[in-house]
Amino acid sequence: MEGSFSYMSPDVGYVHDVSCFWVIRTEEGKVLRMTFTFFQLESANNCPHEFLQIHDGDSSAAFQLGRFCGSSPPDELLSSDNALYFHFYSEHLRNERGFTIRWETQSPECGGTLTGTYGSIKSPGYPGKYPPGRDCVWRVITSPDLLITFTFGTLSLEHHDDCSKDYLEIRDGPLHQDPLLGKLCTTLSAPPLQTTGPFARVHFHSDSQINDQGFHITYLTSPSDLHCGGNYTDPEGLLSADLSGPFMHNRQCIYTIKQPLGEKIQVNFTHMELESQSGCSLNYIEVTSAT
Ligand SMILES: [Ca+2]
Known part of the structure; x- marks a missing residue:
């Protein structure tokens, strides 16, 4: 599923107090990717008089992805679940202003096998919030003479003292019973983790409530010294x-x-x-x- 919608100022000079709302909803389990194909609104700090505000869900109660004005919106935005809510407001909309937004349905990135000598792993919906109730498993399979080092660019998971809610778990091997290198459930930064061999297993789990931005981790490989x-x-x-x-x-x-x-x-x-x-x-x- 894909489509687009626009709002353009009518060709009659000014219009006052424009307030419009849109909701895009796609299939359960999918996410929405949106791009700005045209965007031209009044440019001002904090967008007080004219803005497009976008929420990561089907109402204004959902997490706010941003409030945008001017002419340089982000390249793209991803929902973390299957809906997006838009609110456009203008006190006095001038001629030749407006926007066009294109959206498409995607499967959230969740799990897979990585075989490169370097790579990155992101939580589903990143940089948006991760959805509840997910289990994603990535296996990193490199060549036998390499070790893998993970570094944490972003780490923002629901905090819990014993990681029994949301967590990111990295194991020193490809299997769920392999030794644990680290289990993380925090918004604090974490030191790099290195495997003792050429394989790793990364498991992300989110429970049914309270989510956060998630993680973006990268891995590099280095020759085993033996x-x-x-x-x-x-x-x-x-x-x-x-x-x-x-x-x-x-x-x-x-x-x-x-x-x-x-x-x-x-x-x-x-x-x-x-x-x-x-x-x-x-x-x-x-x-x-x-x-
Ligand atoms: Ca949670």
Whole structure:
């Protein structure tokens, strides 16, 4: 769904006390993206006499995205839910003033797989407020010799002491049971977080009420300082990790062995010496089949 609407001053000089309201509503679960194709209103600080005011919902009670006048509106605005409310007011609308607004329905950005060596992740509807009742999961899958560092450009989540309401959770691996790097539910800035291996899982959760602006985080990758991990496609070969010298702390070495479809892979341990503890909780080798 898409469309546009306009208000232009009539061609008769001045009109007084114009007040108009519009609501755009689209399907449940979708968001609206709007752009200003034409915008020419009186230019004044705080727009006291003439303005277009936009709310992130279906009434003036919803969060105000902005009050605009002059001739340089923002490039685009996104709703965080499926409705936008517009209020246009002018005390004395002059000739050749008005606006045209174009809108389209979009699916909110929520989850996905990122494989680049750098990238960014935004909460659904960002820079508008995130919608309630969402769970978005992003997986960052980079190459075996890289580590991932997340930095927080914007972090603005409903604050709660034990993060039981809204939260952003980053795990040191691709799975929900992988170790937690950080769980955030604050509007305070947070220091960067670095993985110990080439994969990460980012999970955003919002509960049913009280939302905030959300987050915009970026990630960069850097080479692992140790030779560990790699991709193997030869029909046979040897994997080894040299743990001599300064002992390797907090590292995941991911080795992937890939063979043509239908081939089976046999793994033999020719030498293994790892610290022993019950349940292999501290140091371990794990072999999984990724068919
Ligand atoms: Ca909430």
